[in-house]
Amino acid sequence: MPRAAFFTALMALAATAAPGAHAASSDADTAMLALAQRHGCTACHQVEPGGQASDGLAPLGPAWRDVSLKYTGERSVEDRLVATVLGGSRPHLSHWKGERSGASMPAQQPSISPEDARALVRWILALGPRP
Numbered sequence: 001m002p003r004a005a006f007f008t009a010l011m012a013l014a015a016t017a018a019p020g021a022h023a024a025s026s027d028a029d030t031a032m033l034a035l036a037q038r039h040g041c042t043a044c045h046q047v048e049p050g051g052q053a054s055d056g057l058a059p060l061g062p063a064w065r066d067v068s069l070k071y072t073g074e075r076s077v078e079d080r081l082v083a084t085v086l087g088g089s090r091p092h093l094s095h096w097k098g099e100r101s102g103a104s105m106p107a108q109q110p111s112i113s114p115e116d117a118r119a120l121v122r123w124i125l126a127l128g129p130r131p
């Protein structure tokens, strides 16, 4: 078998070996993380609590898994969080007092569209407890 054909066969085998449902959800995670990175969210947020930012200090914003757990089951929370992402958080009304630096989140509009903000918030809220 020529070398190129061998590699093509190998790649096909690797692709079929991936378990369907699991691959689907991690594909969605990968896409949303890429979106978050493109919009600069990951400069201040990580998914899991307890991480370090690139400067070695605690990330400025709350971990998104904590955000998901904090608001699980709250009514109209999606709209509220989309408004926060677009317009920023209120400097004197921190929802993360005592847990984070107390810095407020800057408005992300116009660098992020309302659609992308909603997609990210939906994904964050659906994270739930650590698997």
Ligand code: HEC
Residues within 6 Å of the ligand: 036, 039, 040, 041, 042, 043, 044, 045, 060, 061, 062, 067, 081, 084, 085, 089, 090, 093, 094, 095, 096, 097, 100, 102, 103, 104, 105, 106, 108, 112, 117, 120, 121, 124
């Ligand atoms: C410059 C740092 C910074 C960036 C960039 C940033 N955030 Fe934040 N974010 C924060 C801080 C700080 C808080 C905590 C605000 C508070 O105390 O209420 C926060 C809070 C949040 C919350 C929870 C709000 C609440 O009311 O509890 C969500 C959701 C969120 N950010 C999503 C995002 C998304 C999505 C992006 C990218 C589009 C992003 N953030 C970019 C710093 C940032």
